[in-house]
Amino acid sequence: MSAPEGRSGSPPVVELQRFSKWYGDVVAVADLSFELRPGVTGLLGPNGAGKTTTLKAICGLLHPSQGEVLLFGRPIRNDPMLYRAIGVVPDGDRLYPRLTVRSYVRLHAELQGLADAGAAAERAIAEVDMQPLADRRLKGLSKGERQRTKVAGAIVHQPALLVLDEPMTGMDPGQRARFIELVRLIGSAGVTALVSSHILAEVERLASQILVLVSGRLAASGDYHAIRDLMADQPRTVMVKADDARLLAAGLIALPSTVAVEVDGDALRARTRSVDSFATALPRLARDQGATLREVRTTDESLEQVFRYLVGRR
Amino acid sequence: MSKSMRLLRFSLGQLLAGRRLVIVALLVALPLVVPAVFAAGADDIDPATFTLDLFRQLVLPVLLPVVALTFSTSSLGSELRDGTVTNLLLKPIPRPAVLGAKYLAAVVASLVVLLPAEAAGHVVAAGGLGSTDLLAGMLLATVVGTLAYAALGMLLSLFMARALLVGLAYALLWEGAVVSAAPSASSLSIRGYTEGVLAAVLRGGGVDLTTRLGPVSATVLATVVTLAALVLAVRRLERMDIP
Numbered sequence: 001m002s003a004p005e006g007r008s009g010s011p012p013v014v015e016l017q018r019f020s021k022w023y024g025d026v027v028a029v030a031d032l033s034f035e036l037r038p039g040v041t042g043l044l045g046p047n048g049a050g051k052t053t054t055l056k057a058i059c060g061l062l063h064p065s066q067g068e069v070l071l072f073g074r075p076i077r078n079d080p081m082l083y084r085a086i087g088v089v090p091d092g093d094r095l096y097p098r099l100t101v102r103s104y105v106r107l108h109a110e111l112q113g114l115a116d117a118g119a120a121a122e123r124a125i126a127e128v129d130m131q132p133l134a135d136r137r138l139k140g141l142s143k144g145e146r147q148r149t150k151v152a153g154a155i156v157h158q159p160a161l162l163v164l165d166e167p168m169t170g171m172d173p174g175q176r177a178r179f180i181e182l183v184r185l186i187g188s189a190g191v192t193a194l195v196s197s198h199i200l201a202e203v204e205r206l207a208s209q210i211l212v213l214v215s216g217r218l219a220a221s222g223d224y225h226a227i228r229d230l231m232a233d234q235p236r237t238v239m240v241k242a243d244d245a246r247l248l249a250a251g252l253i254a255l256p257s258t259v260a261v262e263v264d265g266d267a268l269r270a271r272t273r274s275v276d277s278f279a280t281a282l283p284r285l286a287r288d289q290g291a292t293l294r295e296v297r298t299t300d301e302s303l304e305q306v307f308r309y310l311v312g313r314r
Numbered sequence: 315m316s317k318s319m320r321l322l323r324f325s326l327g328q329l330l331a332g333r334r335l336v337i338v339a340l341l342v343a344l345p346l347v348v349p350a351v352f353a354a355g356a357d358d359i360d361p362a363t364f365t366l367d368l369f370r371q372l373v374l375p376v377l378l379p380v381v382a383l384t385f386s387t388s389s390l391g392s393e394l395r396d397g398t399v400t401n402l403l404l405k406p407i408p409r410p411a412v413l414g415a416k417y418l419a420a421v422v423a424s425l426v427v428l429l430p431a432e433a434a435g436h437v438v439a440a441g442g443l444g445s446t447d448l449l450a451g452m453l454l455a456t457v458v459g460t461l462a463y464a465a466l467g468m469l470l471s472l473f474m475a476r477a478l479l480v481g482l483a484y485a486l487l488w489e490g491a492v493v494s495a496a497p498s499a500s501s502l503s504i505r506g507y508t509e510g511v512l513a514a515v516l517r518g519g520g521v522d523l524t525t526r527l528g529p530v531s532a533t534v535l536a537t538v539v540t541l542a543a544l545v546l547a548v549r550r551l552e553r554m555d556i557p
Binding site: 056059060061062063078080081082083084086088090092093094095096098107108110111112113153 | 315317320321324328331332396397398400401402403404405406407408409552553555556
């Protein structure tokens, strides 16, 4: 997988410099700056956060209202040859229903100018597990199958930069697992992949680096743990199941680090400023009060909670 | 095969996919060939006059603009509306080349439908080859008109979703009604250009056809309008945000 020659000093594969995009009075993305280098990066955000706008700008489909978008150190505008190094899975269906899977992927290979378009198409179809359906027309395929076909079209020329907008839409759990494996493999091969999603569990499995967009602005960026650190001063939630949760709650609320405790049957949900001191105190309290602990877990370790926190904070 | 040629072949296939070619070809051929059959059987009808009248009253004002505008507005415009155009634009092909391939596909698709139907109508009416000057004039005028209408259709499709409607309104209302009432408006009429080209060819064969625009004016204006529409379309495609 090759990248075009850039300026000296190996520029970032993707670089957004104070990128903004607005439509009339509506600001879709505001003052967005980040860099991408090889590896998989997840682009997170709720619907309407500006993910698709950002991806389209990176692909050269949208022109910035302000700021600059550079790929391999060069603006993509008026430089179509950069598309030799870019593979894109855009949002929406965007397929030709009369074509078969094979002819669609081959069309991509031919328009990329590949010497052996047929072989490249077969390889890409195999990578997304679509060989059994290669001669089926696209209009007869399920949404997940059509998504995989789009992915095959995007990777047929082995691009150095892969941009995927909600690529797992419509895929079943098995297909998602294989797709995640494929993207991780592509990322480990030195490709720069940017994958958008509003389903955080997917991105958490896909990407080590994440960008969180909220209301058109970059709310956070970095790896999962770095973003988790943003929450260090925020109360964390611990779920406890015990045979006498009410009695246990009375003891927990007395701890200085406890913010709140809610009891629901045999379970309680405690908000604490210090998970460590909570974890130290809980077994002692249970022993002193004769309660039996059946389950203890934090509930906000997932990116979903990080995301909700970031969304709620704005 | 170059990328542009592959794109042209693909675009042509999209325009004429399935039974679309047969249906459109029949819709164009029937109103030309069926009357020609009756004209061929009538003793008091001059085949050349009949064919020329049919061409000027049916092909130039209706069939030619409808076919060329339909193909040209759907060639790129429909792909912009349904988003499939990203399959083509996200490739190492300059946007002017994409537009050029789409334009040529629309022109070729239109001519594939129009030229055989006109030739068939002419041959049937004449009971043979008939006047070659008339046939050449009709075919050349059709080519010129198709090039101009298709360029207009491409341009409109990059600016609005209802490009076909607007194009047909131009062809049927402006060229049909306004130009008839105000002959000076002929300089803004593609139909006027095609008639001028037809007249130029027929004049070479000794037939004097009265038209509002002379052959030189018609040819120059047709060229200018076609090129201007294509240049504007290229600029629009290069600058527009793709949905």
